[in-house]
Amino acid sequence: MNEGKPVATPEHLRMLKVLQHSLPEITEQLTKTSSIRPSLEKQLQALFSAFEDFALSENQSNLDQILDNWLMQYTEAEIPQVVLDLSDFLRSIDKTCQNILKKHASTVDSSEQSEPVVLSNLFFYAQKRLVRIGFRKYIEQQTKTASEIQSMLERLDRSKSNFISIAAHELKTPLTLIEGYSMMLGELLKSSQDLNSYSPYLEGIKKGTERLKQIIQDMIDVSLIDSRMLLLNFQPCLINRVIQKVVEEMKRRAADRDLFVQFRPIKGVNEIIYLDEIRLSQALRNVIENAIKYTPDGGKVKIYGRKLSGFIEILVEDTGIGVDPEDQPLIFEKFSQLGQVSLHSTGKSKFKGGGAGLGLPIAKGILEAHGGTIWMESEGYDEVRCPGSIFHLMIPIHTQPPKPSSPILTNLGISNRD
Numbered sequence: 001m002n003e004g005k006p007v008a009t010p011e012h013l014r015m016l017k018v019l020q021h022s023l024p025e026i027t028e029q030l031t032k033t034s035s036i037r038p039s040l041e042k043q044l045q046a047l048f049s050a051f052e053d054f055a056l057s058e059n060q061s062n063l064d065q066i067l068d069n070w071l072m073q074y075t076e077a078e079i080p081q082v083v084l085d086l087s088d089f090l091r092s093i094d095k096t097c098q099n100i101l102k103k104h105a106s107t108v109d110s111s112e113q114s115e116p117v118v119l120s121n122l123f124f125y126a127q128k129r130l131v132r133i134g135f136r137k138y139i140e141q142q143t144k145t146a147s148e149i150q151s152m153l154e155r156l157d158r159s160k161s162n163f164i165s166i167a168a169h170e171l172k173t174p175l176t177l178i179e180g181y182s183m184m185l186g187e188l189l190k191s192s193q194d195l196n197s198y199s200p201y202l203e204g205i206k207k208g209t210e211r212l213k214q215i216i217q218d219m220i221d222v223s224l225i226d227s228r229m230l231l232l233n234f235q236p237c238l239i240n241r242v243i244q245k246v247v248e249e250m251k252r253r254a255a256d257r258d259l260f261v262q263f264r265p266i267k268g269v270n271e272i273i274y275l276d277e278i279r280l281s282q283a284l285r286n287v288i289e290n291a292i293k294y295t296p297d298g299g300k301v302k303i304y305g306r307k308l309s310g311f312i313e314i315l316v317e318d319t320g321i322g323v324d325p326e327d328q329p330l331i332f333e334k335f336s337q338l339g340q341v342s343l344h345s346t347g348k349s350k351f352k353g354g355g356a357g358l359g360l361p362i363a364k365g366i367l368e369a370h371g372g373t374i375w376m377e378s379e380g381y382d383e384v385r386c387p388g389s390i391f392h393l394m395i396p397i398h399t400q401p402p403k404p405s406s407p408i409l410t411n412l413g414i415s416n417r418d
Contacts, residue, residue: 013056016052019100020049022104023045023048024037024041025100026041044093046062049062050063050065050066051063051122051126060129063129070086070130071130071137079134082134083134086130087127087131090127091123091127093123168216171216172216179213182206186202219358222334225365230366230369232279232370233279234276234402235274235276236274237273239273239312239395240270242275242284243305244265246284254292257351259297259300262300262301264302264303266305266314269305271399273399274398275398276366279370280370282362286359286363287363287391288303288316291320293352294321295318295320295388296351299318302315303315304317311397313393315390317388317391318389318390320386321381321386322379322387322389324380325380331376332360333361334357334361370396371396371402372394374393375391377392
């Protein structure tokens with residue numbers, strides 16, 4: 001490749017010969033350390049020979065090899081700075097050579113006034129090649145490093161998913177025992193006078209096991225989505241009716257916090273469409289539950305939507321504390337928690353309530369499995385001003401069941417309720 005290659009003349013080649021014969025003098029001017037002069041002289045001899053070969057045959061392989069050998073002595077992380085240092089070194093050699101040529105002016109034809117300029121062009125060309133080679137080596141190493149990191153993260157994610165799957169199934173066995181024995185205990189107490197005394201404890205066990213069952217089911221759904229094994233059961237549905245059922249359930253959960261949860265039916269979507277009602281209800285429940293969780297008592301959560309070309313857009317708008325723009329992508333990642341988790345309350349419907357951080361990623365997984373998507377918008381996080389958030393849920397309009405295929409899940413990370 002010809003990168004502005006200087007044109008060589010016999011006089012220029014004679015000039016290089018002069019420099020080769022003056023190597024001891026050049027090295028002495030370049031360094032005061034006598035111990036490194038032999039090595040430096042050897043390097044300069046090779047450089048001038050490469051210049052000569054390049055000028056005679058346009059063969060730049062020897063020059064590239066020399067520059068590559070210079071860079072091989074350093075790690076890839078050092079290359080950017082080394083390239084700058086070596087470029088300065090080439091300029092120093094160039095300047096020293098110009099002084100030597102002036103001193104030995106009688107050796108060359110003094111009428112060739114442009115020769116020093118052309119010689120400098122050779123050094124400048126070497127600098128350009130040095131930068132190109134260094135840049136290529138640096139990019140190759142960064143690409144290799146990025147690939148290794150990506151591979152490591154993928155292995156880590158697979159191991160996490162495997163752990164989640166194993167842990168969830170292992171937890172189901174003792175949970176079934178707890179649930180079974182608590183039911184048996186309840187039956188035994190029915191015939192005794194102590195039932196009323198122990199009822200609160202039995203109710204506490206029941207609520208605890210139900211919560212734990214929900215978390216375990218979430219974990220199982222996570223492993224299903226991670227392994228792309230989540231299948232949807234498409235059935236004919238009326239979308240407004242599906243939303244209404246979920247909203248009524250959420251109203252009951254929010255009643256003790258004086259939250260106003262309102263659904264405004266979507267106009268123009270009275271026709272039957274095909275979707276997985278159970279999974280879509282789960283996704284919508286997770287989003288509304290999240291809105292309730294981060295909206296202070298007395299606030300509002302509105303659910304409405306519109307029909308678009310090929311899609312139905314459901315919007316969940318709240319008057320909550322909002323999310324900073326830089327944190328908005330994180331809320332759709334599994335097990336993500338914003339804020340200090342230790343300060344969160346334990347109730348899922350309470351303000352800033354607890355949770356495993358699976359609700360919104362699950363919703364994302366279900367919507368993407370349908371062929372839709374989800375995103376949010378918020379001015380930012382402010383617990384005093386409460387700027388609120390709006391979640392957009394896009395659902396494809398299927399007028400007939402999609403053709404069955406292998407697990408129709410895209411590349412995400414969890415499922416079920418949170």
